[in-house]
Amino acid sequence: MTVLIDTNVVLDALLNNSEFTANSKEIFHFAEQKRFIGYISASAVTDIFYISQKKLGKKTAKEAIKHTLSIFYPATVTDQDIYKALDLTWDDFEDSVQFVVGEGLPVNYIVTRNTQDFSSGNIQAVTPEQFMQIIADM
Numbered sequence: 001m002t003v004l005i006d007t008n009v010v011l012d013a014l015l016n017n018s019e020f021t022a023n024s025k026e027i028f029h030f031a032e033q034k035r036f037i038g039y040i041s042a043s044a045v046t047d048i049f050y051i052s053q054k055k056l057g058k059k060t061a062k063e064a065i066k067h068t069l070s071i072f073y074p075a076t077v078t079d080q081d082i083y084k085a086l087d088l089t090w091d092d093f094e095d096s097v098q099f100v101v102g103e104g105l106p107v108n109y110i111v112t113r114n115t116q117d118f119s120s121g122n123i124q125a126v127t128p129e130q131f132m133q134i135i136a137d138m
Helices: 007-015 021-032 042-056 058-071 079-087 093-104 128-136
Strands: 002-005 037-041 073-075 109-111 124-126
Touching: 002 093, 007 021, 007 042, 007 058, 021 058, 021 128, 037 042, 037 058, 037 093, 042 058, 042 073, 042 093, 073 093, 079 093, 093 109, 109 128, 124 128
Parallel strands: 002 037, 002 109, 037 073, 109 124
Antiparallel strands: none
């Protein structure tokens, strides 16, 4: 199974600032155990760094990114991905980019706290909690 992990799930795991933190950290753990193949989009890495360095500091944020990239593969974002995302009529451009990247892999699921933002796409979006159930049922 191949999965794209959305920015908010990575931030939940790294920053411990959400009710979703426990499931997000468990997703990291299962990825380390190779229970699934996980990706994060390359464009998300800069967002994750920018947001996490505000709370963790630059040095710790860089280490957190290095650790994250040792678990999840960075998925390339091409110029064509950006053009395709711009053609989508979604409200959230970042989610449009995530979706297009997921289509190019292809992935079975996008794990996100914002499943409604992906509802018009053809990749099933699931919450961290729902994904944990999917892993449990495997």
